[in-house]
Amino acid sequence: MKKTKIFIMFAFILVFVLVISIIIKKRNNEIKHVFLITIDTLRADHLSCYGYPVKTTPFIDSLAKNGIFFKNAFSQSASTCPSHASIMTGLYPSEHRVIANGYILDDSYTTLAEILKEKGFKTAAFTSTDRHFLASNIDQGFEMYEEPLDTVKTYGYKYRPARLTINNAILWLDNFNVNRKLFLWIHLFDPHLPYHPPEKYKEIIRKQLSKEFLEKFVKKANVNLEIFDNSFGKYYEHILNYDAEIRYVDDELKRFFGYIKNKGLYKNSLFIITGDHGEGLGQHDWLQHATQIYQEEIHVPLVFYFGGIKRKIVKVIDDPVENFDIFSTVLDLLEIGNFKEKVSSISLRKKIFENKKVRKYVFTERQFYKKRKIYKKKLPFWKKMWEKGIKVSIQDKHFKYIYRSAFKDEFFNLKKDPYELKNIKDSNEKIAIRYKKKILKILSNFKKTKVRKVNKKIIKRLKSLGYVE
Numbered sequence: 001m002k003k004t005k006i007f008i009m010f011a012f013i014l015v016f017v018l019v020i021s022i023i024i025k026k027r028n029n030e031i032k033h034v035f036l037i038t039i040d041t042l043r044a045d046h047l048s049c050y051g052y053p054v055k056t057t058p059f060i061d062s063l064a065k066n067g068i069f070f071k072n073a074f075s076q077s078a079s080t081c082p083s084h085a086s087i088m089t090g091l092y093p094s095e096h097r098v099i100a101n102g103y104i105l106d107d108s109y110t111t112l113a114e115i116l117k118e119k120g121f122k123t124a125a126f127t128s129t130d131r132h133f134l135a136s137n138i139d140q141g142f143e144m145y146e147e148p149l150d151t152v153k154t155y156g157y158k159y160r161p162a163r164l165t166i167n168n169a170i171l172w173l174d175n176f177n178v179n180r181k182l183f184l185w186i187h188l189f190d191p192h193l194p195y196h197p198p199e200k201y202k203e204i205i206r207k208q209l210s211k212e213f214l215e216k217f218v219k220k221a222n223v224n225l226e227i228f229d230n231s232f233g234k235y236y237e238h239i240l241n242y243d244a245e246i247r248y249v250d251d252e253l254k255r256f257f258g259y260i261k262n263k264g265l266y267k268n269s270l271f272i273i274t275g276d277h278g279e280g281l282g283q284h285d286w287l288q289h290a291t292q293i294y295q296e297e298i299h300v301p302l303v304f305y306f307g308g309i310k311r312k313i314v315k316v317i318d319d320p321v322e323n324f325d326i327f328s329t330v331l332d333l334l335e336i337g338n339f340k341e342k343v344s345s346i347s348l349r350k351k352i353f354e355n356k357k358v359r360k361y362v363f364t365e366r367q368f369y370k371k372r373k374i375y376k377k378k379l380p381f382w383k384k385m386w387e388k389g390i391k392v393s394i395q396d397k398h399f400k401y402i403y404r405s406a407f408k409d410e411f412f413n414l415k416k417d418p419y420e421l422k423n424i425k426d427s428n429e430k431i432a433i434r435y436k437k438k439i440l441k442i443l444s445n446f447k448k449t450k451v452r453k454v455n456k457k458i459i460k461r462l463k464s465l466g467y468v469e
């Protein structure tokens with residue numbers, strides 16, 4: 001009898017200890033603070049962790065090394081507002097209807113911020129451009145939303161530098177109670193034209209950026225130097241400035257991360273760093289972004305970093321993923337359900353923890369252009385590259401198909417031809433057609449709902465800043 005009592009007591013203590021340890025473990029692994037950092041115009045191959053020979057991102061490299069490093073992440077659009085609207089809703093631009101800058105995200109769409117706010121997270125956003133996201137209603141769900149006004153007047157150029165946007169975020173966080181759950185979005189714009197990197201960062205890059213490397217790159221990626229007035233020197237300075245802006249942003253993120261640690265927000269946190277799209281930099285006869293969907297404009301960095309959460313993770317993910325998968329992954333990691341059927345983005349949770357394949361291909365689209373006035377204007381040849389009609393792409397690790405409604409389609413073997421220089425559609429008709437069918441199926445599933453433009457005054461302002469054509 002006595003023995004039985006002792007046995008029951010032991011069993012009870014054992015169960016009690018087990019339950020407590022499960023609760024403690026769950027608490028330790030619970031994400032309380034989510035930081036989403038989007039860096040504008042950041043093409044993946046200019047980050048040192050993605051193989052760039054210049055140390056542009058020592059801080060992001062360190063997060064990538066100790067977190068989850070997505071080697072092949074792609075944006076859903078090469079434009080700022082459509083891409084950000086996709087991250088915030090888990091929908092493609094054709095679904096959320098912010099098909100270009102200057103269009104409105106309807107209130108009927110549910111954003112990540114709205115869901116997290118409802119689940120008790122304090123939601124805040126600090127962005128760096130003038131009338132971009134607020135005008136497009138992408139601030140939905142943020143209790144605290146801050147963006148600069150009259151940037152040219154205030155800062156001397158078209159956006160607020162990273163240092164000042166981060167300072168504002170820090171000022172707000174100073175009064176934040178760390179015991180509360182938090183979703184914080186910071187958008188930094190510095191790698192977007194026009195470039196104004198602090199001189200210190202230009203010198204850091206100048207010491208490392210070799211002319212030989214860039215000369216070789218011009219040849220292998222077929223960079224069109226006519227865009228730089230046929231001057232290699234001008235091209236070199238352009239790249240130098242772009243890289244210096246990236247290096248500057250990286251240092252600012254390091255400073256912000258230091259603050260987060262001191263403030264006590266590091267534990268139980270998830271940091272996500274990504275770009276909204278890349279930049280042409282002279283490849284495919286294009287300097288900037290928005291109009292093309294070649295790799296240089298849509299291959300973006302993506303890093304997840306868990307602060308103070310100990311779980312077995314897959315550190316390097318090679319499979320192609322879409323950066324709007326952030327939406328579903330965050331909700332899944334926070335164990336918030338009921339969103340899967342409603343969105344096109346996919347949770348990467350099983351990839352991160354179990355290395356299971358979650359995506360077969362990635363899809364990107366560009367806004368529909370009607371025949372445009374721009375064709376009539378006297379413009380340099382490369383500005384006439386605007387194509388009318390639909391332009392969308394689908395790709396996996398091997399092949400990429402670009403469907404164009406007004407021009408000949410393109411099909412590339414990405415393994416043999418990573419810079420997409422040789423269209424092999426005609427010589428590989430059988431394989432190409434399989435990819436085209438997938439594209440047509442996706443397009444046929446999009447419902448044609450109405451688009452809404454932001455008011456004329458704001459459009460005028462966006463045009464003057466060069467964000468809308």
Ligand SMILES: [Zn+2]
Binds near residue numbers: 040079081
């Ligand atoms: Zn952008």
